[in-house]
Amino acid sequence: MPQREHAIHISDLVKVYNSGGTDEVRALDDFSLTVERGHITGLLGPNGAGKSTLLKILTTLLPKTSGSAHIMGFDVEKQALDVRRSICLVLQQNAVEQYLTVEDNFETFGRFHGLSKSERRERGDRVIHAFGLEAERRQKAIDLSGGYKRRVQVAKVFMIDAPVIFLDEATTGMDPINKRATIDAVAEEARRGRTILLTTHLLDEAEELCDSIVFIDKGRKILEGDLFTIKALARNIVDVSVTYETLTPDIRDAVERIPARKREVQHSTVLLTIDSATASPHAVLGTLLDLGPTLAFEVRGATLEDVFMQVLGKEKP
Amino acid sequence: MRAHSPFRNVAAVMYREYKIRITSFTWLFYDLALPAFYLLLFGIGLNTAFTGGVAVGGAVISYNAFFLAGVLSMAGFGIAINTSYGFFVDRDNGIFYEFLTYPMTRGEFLFGKILFSLCITTVQSAITVAIGVAVLRVQISLPLLPLLFLANAVCTAGWFFCLSIFALRIRRNDLYNTVINVAYFVLMFASSIFFPLDNSPAWLKILAGANPLTWHTDILRYLSVGTGEANTVLLQCAAYAVFAVAVFIGGVRALRASA
Structure with a gap:
């Protein structure tokens, strides 16, 4: 009723x-x-x-x-x-x-x-x-x-x-x-x-x-x-992003070797979506920072978009 | 929550129609001025061509006197097209669906639209008749004048229901325009609007006899200049009433199904 x-x-x-x-x-x-x-x-x-x-x-x-x-x-x-x-x-x-x-x-x-x-x-x-x-x-x-x-x-x-x-x-x-x-x-x-x-x-x-x-x-x-x-459903998902002064081919190659659910490169910024159950976000961030001079970095937890994609069984576009 | 007021809702629908019409030269021209232009142009042209007048049901009257009722019915039909086309435009704009969520019944929405059409038809009829009498010297039956206005308004409502069925059922603008233009053309020329049917070919007489626009025109002609048999006109009134009820039911069904 x-x-x-x-x-x-x-x-x-x-x-x-x-x-x-x-x-x-x-x-x-x-x-x-x-x-x-x-x-x-x-x-x-x-x-x-x-x-x-x-x-x-x-x-x-x-x-x-x-x-x-x-x-x-x-x-x-x-x-x-x-x-x-x-x-x-x-x-x-x-x-x-x-x-x-x-x-x-x-x-x-x-x-x-x-x-x-x-x-x-x-x-x-x-x-x-x-x-x-x-x-x-x-x-x-x-x-x-x-x-x-x-x-x-x-x-x-x-x-x-x-x-x-x-x-x-x-x-x-x-x-x-x-x-x-x-x-x-x-x-x-x-x-x-x-x-x-x-x-x-x-x-x-x-x-x-x-x-x-x-x-x-x-x-x-x-x-x-x-x-x-809702966001807790994707609590293992962490986005790590680093903006380099210059994104060299060596850095690109090194980024490709880091295990991640998804990786994205935009201009001189690298964004990795990782599963914290299988890889430590701090370790990944450390690896990325060691690759070259950086301008900025960010680590953030799951967004609604992550949940949306996860529950629909899709990866981020 | 504010109390429900059918009167207020109908008034709101009418106010909206009024604002759309009054702020648009196009609407004003088509709803109010065009019939007068028709009457004047035909008055100058065809009335002088038919100097001996036209024979209708045994009587001979001037073409202007004959055509006055045709202009009134044609204008009523035009107002019905414009008002029903409003459904189409509103649906295209999306506002139609928003209307259906406003705090009023579907009946109040429809009634407001019809009432506005009746008002505008009466104003347009008064303008047309005034021009016919004052400029073209058409002699009309003054005691029947209120009945003439009422009949034109009621018949316009019938056309509005009829055309609303098409406006609500047809989804594409090009298809709707084609249907309406073909209907307009066929209904107008297979009717008694422009010429008397007395000497027409048999097939045209049959076609025109089954055409509600002929009934509409003949009723107005009887009430304006007194031509036609009273019994025939009464039969046409009854036929138009049946037509109006049928299209009213169809119109309401189309509105209910349109969401």
Whole structure:
């Protein structure tokens, strides 16, 4: 049974496309998940894993095949309107009112979400300022670049108070400054008690933002936990990098002889991914430092990317 | 959580449509000005060519008087195309899917769009009729004027449902444009919009008789200049009502399946 304190509660959710046909696709396969209120949960997985299908079901865009899904205690199919009143969504694709100005985009969005005239004006001005859209406020969205359109789209969700926010690749196409503004805004909203479920391919973004991570592949949940627990799964993996003053052929040859899960050379930097169970990171670092004059070195533990690759049974690209 | 208000949601949909139209010269031209241009151009051209007028159902009236109802139905059809094309554009832009997650029912969304179409059709009808009366001296039945506006609005809603099925089902822009242009061409010319059907070949009469755009035009012609048999027009009203209900069901199904 879904509890009211759970922002999102999914139980044995199944979605089958073209059911019974020769091209039947099981996009979600007995998927279960519970997200507590005020938490930021990252949904990670390769293309076609079922992330977008899950978001579409949770946002009432798509009917499920079986199982159940509740948002703030409301059934996504039987109480779809209550669910829609509890959520806001940033889609993967750009979704703006192309023929309206930036400020009219916020005005209409506010009207749809029942904001009063003063709220629309005050909150519209706030997000226009927060997302650096002052100079563009009277331009039609169709005349904006892709990055600016994305800003308008993302900024809208910060106008309203819906308790659950779904972000599908929200920062795609943004420059670093606006990406930072978005990440900060998302973190702030979570501090205010809003629940956020996001999908992203940017693992560093998930690492920075998320309280918990869910890995999904072929429609099934393959891993779930908080960031530290998840990263502990790849605790043996260590990245050692050294930047040389000059990367000579002799150094290159010597690097090739060091046992490593993966080695990468970029300009004068050597990056080795090693398994600490079979090789000491300190010994490897010492060997690398002895090869020639260096400018910098770094040893760091497993990243979310390492876990991602490990659980999917792939090496880093 | 804010209380759910159907009125507020319908008003929000209408406000959005209004803002898109009012800030675009293209939309204003196609929705409001184009019918008047049609009427005036044909008034100058064909009305002088048919100096003896045209015979419709035993009566002889000026071409301008005949064509007024055709312009109104054609413009209603055009507004329905533009409004339903909005579905297509919205889906292409992605905003359509976002709409479906807003705190309103699918019915409120659809109703807001229809209500806006009815409003714009009424404004456009008033402009066209005013030009017909003031500039082209068309004599219309003033007591039936409200009914004329209402009939055009209701018939436009029917076309909106019909065309929405195509806008929601067809995924490719080029295919959608082809379908709509072919439909527009065939429906317009196989109807009573441009010429009386009395002396047309039998095959064209059959084709036009089964065309809802003919029913739409004949109803408006009866209400504007009084031509046609009352019984035939009543039958056409009934046929259009059946057509409207069928396309309404189809439109709602297409909207539900569109996500």
